[in-house]
Amino acid sequence: MTRSAPRLVLASGNAGKRREFAALLAPLGVDVIAQTDLGVPEAPEPHRTFVENALAKARHAAAHTGLPALADDSGIAVDALGGAPGVDSAVFAGLPRDDARNNAQLVARLAGVADRRAHYICVLVLLRHADDPVPLIADARWHGEIVDAPRGRAGFGYDPHFLLPALGRTAAELDPEHKNRISHRALATARLLELVHATAPFGAPPP
Numbered sequence: 001m002t003r004s005a006p007r008l009v010l011a012s013g014n015a016g017k018r019r020e021f022a023a024l025l026a027p028l029g030v031d032v033i034a035q036t037d038l039g040v041p042e043a044p045e046p047h048r049t050f051v052e053n054a055l056a057k058a059r060h061a062a063a064h065t066g067l068p069a070l071a072d073d074s075g076i077a078v079d080a081l082g083g084a085p086g087v088d089s090a091v092f093a094g095l096p097r098d099d100a101r102n103n104a105q106l107v108a109r110l111a112g113v114a115d116r117r118a119h120y121i122c123v124l125v126l127l128r129h130a131d132d133p134v135p136l137i138a139d140a141r142w143h144g145e146i147v148d149a150p151r152g153r154a155g156f157g158y159d160p161h162f163l164l165p166a167l168g169r170t171a172a173e174l175d176p177e178h179k180n181r182i183s184h185r186a187l188a189t190a191r192l193l194e195l196v197h198a199t200a201p202f203g204a205p206p207p
Contacts, residue, residue, distance in 0.1 A: 005031045009038060011061035011071035016156035021070065023180050024189040028196065032070075040064040050074065050087060050123040055135065062130035069130075074122040074184060076158045078106070078146060080115040089157070103161055107148050116145040120162065120171075122184040124192050136195045140187030144171070155179065 008025070010018055013036035022032045043060035045053045050073040058071035075089030085092040085106065093101035110116065119141045126136040150160035152172030159171035171179060180186050 005029050007031045007033055007067050009040070009061045009065045009067045009069045010034050011040075011043065011057035011069055013042070014156070017072060017185075020176075020180060020183075020185055021072070021189070023176070024186060025070075025193075027193060033067075035061045035065070038065050045073070045087070048087060050121060050139070051125070051137065053087060054123045054125040054137075058125040058127045058135065059130050062127050062132075066129075069127050071125045072122060072185065072188075073125075074120065076106075076118055076120050076162070078110070079117040080113045081109060084109075099157055103150065103158060106146065106158065106161065110146055110148075116147070117143075118146050118162065119143045120158075120184040122188040124185075124188045126192060126196070134199075136192060136199065138188045138191035138195060140184050140191060142182070142184035142187065 006029075008028075008030040010021055010032050012018065013034055015034070018032060018034045025032055040061055043057045045056065047053045047056065054071040054073035057073065058069045061067075061071065062069035073087070075086055077083040077086050085102070089102070090097050091102075093105040121139065121141050123139040124137065145163045145165060146161050147163045147170065148161070150172070151170040152160055152174070154174060154176065155172040162171045163169070164171065167174075171183070
């Protein structure tokens, strides 16, 4: 009888994120399931830091499902805007969330601004269960620049406007395999996997 892969709930309903994490977490041999597929509502994100929001989302998903949970709180920070959009990246242009409107807002805010430096940031929190007292936390940054004209059709979020100068391409012009080696999520996930392998095996029962 074949043993099924352990399930991990991703505290997000974003299909792009689920696809990326399913690929990035392949070394763990887990079945990554978006929380929306399990009927979990979105968690409030009232905090002003990525790590606090990630913790809140992971606890919320784990409590609703009884499964280990992974939460990603990520966004883009633009130097000339004092770090904005930051934790408001998904709702930069207001609700409902819309990538096109967010990108248009960002480009408009940078009109006439010479300094286009920016970085994506990703904070990951992994909980074995909702009351896990020792969450695994990893973070990483991916540096680039903002360009006015969108380029590329891959990726999501601000990817069409996030230029990687060393490559001469935007994040949306990278094929998924390339992006999953160098992105903020890739770097944060690599660090998280190191933490997982250095601690209790994934899927170990609660203490």
